[in-house]
Amino acid sequence: xxxxxxxxxxxxxxxxxxxxxxxxxxxxxxxxxxxxxxxxxxxxxxxxxxxxxxxxxxxxxxxxxxxxxxxxxxxxxxxxxxxxxxxxxxxxxxxxxxxxxxxxxxxxxxxxxxxxxxxxxxxxxxxxxxxxxxxxxxxxxxxxxxxxxxxxxxxxxxxxxxxxxxxxxxxxxxxxxxxxxxxxxxxxxxxxxxxxxxxxxxxxxxxxxxxxxxxxxxxxxxxxxxxxxxxxxxxxxxxxxxxxxxxxxxxxxxxxxxxxxxxxxxxxxxxxxxxxxxxxxxxxxxxxxxxxxxxxxxxxxxxxxxxxxxxxxxxxxxxxxxxxxxxxxxxxxxxxxxxxxxxxxxxxxxxxxxxxxxxxxxxxxxxxxxxxxxxxxxxxxxxxxxxxxxxxxxxxxxxxxxxxxxxxxxxxxxxxxxxxxxxxxxxxxxxxxxxxxxxxxxxxxxxxxxxxxxxxxxxxxxxxxxxxxxxxxxxxxxxxxxxxxxxxxxxxxxxxxxxxxxxxxxxxxxxxxxxxxxxxxxxxxxxxxxxxxxxxxxxxxxxxxxxxxxxxxxxxxxxxxxxxxxxxxxxxxxxxxxxxxxxxxxxxxxxxxxxxxxxxxxxxxxxxxxxxxx
Numbered sequence: 001x002x003x004x005x006x007x008x009x010x011x012x013x014x015x016x017x018x019x020x021x022x023x024x025x026x027x028x029x030x031x032x033x034x035x036x037x038x039x040x041x042x043x044x045x046x047x048x049x050x051x052x053x054x055x056x057x058x059x060x061x062x063x064x065x066x067x068x069x070x071x072x073x074x075x076x077x078x079x080x081x082x083x084x085x086x087x088x089x090x091x092x093x094x095x096x097x098x099x100x101x102x103x104x105x106x107x108x109x110x111x112x113x114x115x116x117x118x119x120x121x122x123x124x125x126x127x128x129x130x131x132x133x134x135x136x137x138x139x140x141x142x143x144x145x146x147x148x149x150x151x152x153x154x155x156x157x158x159x160x161x162x163x164x165x166x167x168x169x170x171x172x173x174x175x176x177x178x179x180x181x182x183x184x185x186x187x188x189x190x191x192x193x194x195x196x197x198x199x200x201x202x203x204x205x206x207x208x209x210x211x212x213x214x215x216x217x218x219x220x221x222x223x224x225x226x227x228x229x230x231x232x233x234x235x236x237x238x239x240x241x242x243x244x245x246x247x248x249x250x251x252x253x254x255x256x257x258x259x260x261x262x263x264x265x266x267x268x269x270x271x272x273x274x275x276x277x278x279x280x281x282x283x284x285x286x287x288x289x290x291x292x293x294x295x296x297x298x299x300x301x302x303x304x305x306x307x308x309x310x311x312x313x314x315x316x317x318x319x320x321x322x323x324x325x326x327x328x329x330x331x332x333x334x335x336x337x338x339x340x341x342x343x344x345x346x347x348x349x350x351x352x353x354x355x356x357x358x359x360x361x362x363x364x365x366x367x368x369x370x371x372x373x374x375x376x377x378x379x380x381x382x383x384x385x386x387x388x389x390x391x392x393x394x395x396x397x398x399x400x401x402x403x404x405x406x407x408x409x410x411x412x413x414x415x416x417x418x419x420x421x422x423x424x425x426x427x428x429x430x431x432x433x434x435x436x437x438x439x440x441x442x443x444x445x446x447x448x449x450x451x452x453x454x455x456x457x458x459x460x461x462x463x464x465x466x467x468x469x470x471x472x473x474x475x476x477x478x479x480x481x482x483x484x485x486x487x488x489x490x491x492x493x494x495x496x497x498x499x500x501x502x503x504x505x506x507x508x509x510x511x512x513x514x515x516x517x518x519x520x521x522x523x524x525x526x527x528x529x530x531x532x533x534x535x536x537x538x539x540x541x542x543x544x545x546x547x548x549x550x551x552x553x554x555x556x557x558x559x560x561x562x563x564x565x566x567x568x569x570x571x572x573x574x575x576x577x578x579x580x581x582x583x584x585x586x587x588x589x590x591x592x593x594x595x596x597x598x599x600x601x602x603x604x605x606x607x608x609x610x611x612x613x614x
Contacts, residue, residue, distance in 0.1 A: 047151040050207045054165045057146050059114065059139040062126035062531040064276040065568045067139065069165065073565050076108040077198045078161040079191070082141075082152045084117030085128045087214035092177050093156045094132050100192055101136060107199055111136035116147055116155065118219040122276050126530035127285045130511050130560070135483035137566055142275070147216055154213040158191050162198050169194035171209030178212040221310050229308050230316025231260050238301045239263060240325045242280050248327065252382035258324060260315045271309050274302055281536040285528040288513075293412060293541045334374040334415050337453030338608060339364075341433065349384045349439045349446040357581060358437040361393065362452060366431045370610040371424040371603065374455040375405050376413035377435070381448040386440040387537060388450060392431040400469040403591070404433075406502075408537045417455075419499060421544045422462030423595055424605070456610035461603040463595040465499070470557045470590035477508065477577040477586060482564040486588050489517075489556040498547040500593035501527045502539045505559060506586050507569040508577060509534065512559040514590065519552045526555075534569070534583075548597055557590035 048054050057069040072078060081097055083090045094113075101111050115125045115138060122140055129138035141147055150159040151170055160169035174186035194204045239257055247257035256262050263270065273279035274297060282296035297305075330336060341362045349355060379385040388407040391398040404425060405414035416423045433452060470488040477484045503512045514526040526547070527540055549555075565573040577586045604613040 048167045075110045079111045080159045081113045082155045082157045083113050087155045089213045090156045113138045116216045130530045154211045157211040168204045172211045229311045230314045232316040232321035236321035283529045288525040288528045291540045292543045334376045338456045339454040342451045346449045351444050355439040360435045362433045368611045369429045370427040373457045374415040376453045377407035378451045384446045386438040389436040393434045419544045424461040425465045457605045467593045477563045484561040487558045491554045495597040496549045496594040497597045500541045502591035504589035508561040510560045510562045515556045517554040
């Protein structure tokens, strides 16, 4: 500053400069805030006004597939019902919505239940749809972007779009059900009237109503303690137990999860599959049955992983966690087999395209009755085997009744030793083993040969493994049907100790539930698979003695098939679908494995051959 300026002038100049800097900072901050808000506008949904067009809605379906408004197709009207599994008004309203749907389904109206429950998992959403016995789709709005776009704040609140995706109604179903009480009858059927006006090309007379229900609450991630969460201390043990047995070299998994670097490099994908419960693969509802091979993560385990993902993602010290697991130095998960049978032919799998099922008879004949404790189907190239089923064949051929076990990536071999009860599978004299193989392409031509390993019992056989297949025939799924129902049952002829349940359907299969209907009219749900996945056909094992079913109990399986255009895997929703072995056809197979609870065989077995000891 020039020296000839008076002191008081210097002071005023300095003060003005400081004031100018402060004002400039405030202005820049304000403009910066506005700019940042404007930048966020590209991704943050804004509430659409009544009468305005909805450009986009994004959500996930029960199969964990990202979907959008366009995936619903072209219809005369769209009804979005916002729900949770817990809201008491939702529970009372869904039957009313189902009744309304039955009135309007011929009018080309699509109904979608949008789950906004902070703690509702995708599997619980699927189970909710199944237990409500509704034909319309349930989807998950994880980030509440659908709710914000449509201006929905409570459940059950409804939003209606016309054929051009204009928002024409937002509000309640009617005014009968409230949190504080219930009217005998509604004074006005708001949603139904609005829909009727839309379908008759009229202006909705009451486009917005007040909803009395449960406020929507955003989900909150568990907060990690500062500088406390590390991979080795908090996460590695979970990964080694639940992930590494499949995600390691030499398996069908696409990458290994042995090192910290492996987990860190795939962190965001891991976050998503844990949230969606697609990994570890497990599709049974936690509300029905307990299974000894349940590989799913507990809520506490999910929270620990989530906390690390939301932290600085420090590795910590390897010594803070468990040792890296060691796996047997063998290619066989049942241990070294007593007998290995290998396909004679090596199959060539093309780089791309549809590969029809292959059928193979293995080169070994069981001339004597043989008892087997464990079977393992082992592809030499697991990357190309989608699944493989095995049965024994006699001079009369093979059938569902001669089914033994199957192979799916991530699945377990049939090891009856896990039941620790002297159980074995009987192969009749004069039989051979046959394979049904479903190959999948990888983008390059591949080769594959399959081996089967057998382990024989070391102790006398006490019980023979039995099974039956619930397999109805003579049905036809109509075009576009979103929830075609099939059921089949079988009555037990003796007291049964239930050991396992297994489901097989194709790409239209949506769910399957097993029930035990007792002679005293008691009904118990044994297993519910609410979001069946063709890619993961898992078996569900029960601990011996945990489920004894008396003679005369009827085992029933009920399944739904989605032949609509909203099914992302549907080959042709315009086609009627009947029974058939190919993926483009459909099947209903409910396998039930058990032993006779009163049986006591005490058959001595030669552990080298599987035949009776003399």
